[in-house]
Amino acid sequence: MSSDLHTHSTASDGLLKPAELVHQAAAAGIKYFAITDHDSTDGLAEARQAAEQHPGLTLIPGIELSTDVQEGEAHILGYLLDVENPELQATLASFRDDRLGRALRMIENLRNLGVPVSWERVAEIAGDGAIGRPHIAQALMEAGHVPSIREAFDRYISNDGPAYAGRRKMTPEEAISLIKKYGGVAALAHPKETPQVESLLPGWVEAGLAGMEVYYGLYPDDLRAHLKSLADQHGLLALGGSDYHGPGRAAECPLGGSNTPLEAGESLLALHARVSA
Numbered sequence: 345m346s347s348d349l350h351t352h353s354t355a356s357d358g359l360l361k362p363a364e365l366v367h368q369a370a371a372a373g374i375k376y377f378a379i380t381d382h383d384s385t386d387g388l389a390e391a392r393q394a395a396e397q398h399p400g401l402t403l404i405p406g407i408e409l410s411t412d413v414q415e416g417e418a419h420i421l422g423y424l425l426d427v428e429n430p431e432l433q434a435t436l437a438s439f440r441d442d443r444l445g446r447a448l449r450m451i452e453n454l455r456n457l458g459v460p461v462s463w464e465r466v467a468e469i470a471g472d473g474a475i476g477r478p479h480i481a482q483a484l485m486e487a488g489h490v491p492s493i494r495e496a497f498d499r500y501i502s503n504d505g506p507a508y509a510g511r512r513k514m515t516p517e518e519a520i521s522l523i524k525k526y527g528g529v530a531a532l533a534h535p536k537e538t539p540q541v542e543s544l545l546p547g548w549v550e551a552g553l554a555g556m557e558v559y560y561g562l563y564p565d566d567l568r569a570h571l572k573s574l575a576d577q578h579g580l581l582a583l584g585g586s587d588y589h590g591p592g593r594a595a596e597c598p599l600g601g602s603n604t605p606l607e608a609g610e611s612l613l614a615l616h617a618r619v620s621a
């Protein structure tokens with residue numbers, strides 16, 4: 345048994361509906377399971393209902409927020425927030441709105457590059473979910489412009505790709521205080537993807553960061569060992585998950601494949617119980 349504290353559903357850019365994700369997590373033997381959609385908690389009600397069928401699984405509500413740092417991004421996970429709070433929901437709705445405008449700009453850039461995709465199709469792929477680059481990548485693939493999602497990123501929409509468009513994002517400190525404001529626990533996602541992360545961590549810990557991903561995706565053991573010592577050094581919970589987005593989204597870690605220990609989920613719940621007592 346293990347934990348998987350980082351996954352995406354159709355409420356953002358994942359392929360599986362929240363209930364399906366929960367059923368598959370239970371089948372994979374995951375005990376502590378979190379859904380962490382980008383800028384949305386809309387999948388959690390359905391997930392909660394599905395989790396009732398699996399007494400061995402504890403669903404932990406989550407979210408993933410993108411923030412800007414120099415020369416890159418830091419993604420901040422928020423766990424166990426008060427998702428009923430209308431002010432929080434209004435804030436998340438505004439983030440999703442920004443995603444819409446930014447998707448339109450990328451579609452315009454792709455047209456100018458001679459690899460057009462239709463807005464209608466991208467919107468259809470995204471459905472009710474927070475729109476993101478994987479939806480555009482899928483449209484590029486369907487239109488025959490690229491053979492795979494990965495290639496769509498590599499050639500066009502990675503952060504330094506020719507069709508990339510950004511949006512104004514929060515700082516990591518702002519994301520951390522947002523999560524704390526609504527009763528959540530903040531953790532840094534996939535630390536290796538953030539440039540200069542080691543020099544930035546102390547400031548984020550100061551701002552209230554409580555955990556970081558150590559057991560992430562297919563991170564190799566030596567990297568995990570390094571991240572574990574970094575987490576210990578800063579008094580951060582050692583968390584982790586697969587960042588699963590569904591079959592075929594990109595070559596990646598399967599559900600539960602991050603081998604995140606049970607203690608990750610336990611320590612997260614224990615910390616939340618302490619801070620909200």
Ligand code: AMP
Pocket residue numbers: 357382410475476477478493494497498502589594
């Ligand atoms: P967005 O939130 O719209 O900026 O899109 C970010 C999402 O795109 C991430 O959560 C990943 O799921 C996916 N992604 C980012 N970079 C790549 C890449 N190089 N290849 C495949 N998927 C990627």
Ligand code: ZN
Pocket residue numbers: 352357358382476589
């Ligand atoms: Zn994603």
Ligand code: FE
Pocket residue numbers: 408419533534
């Ligand atoms: Fe991320």
Ligand code: FE
Pocket residue numbers: 350351352408587
């Ligand atoms: Fe993610």
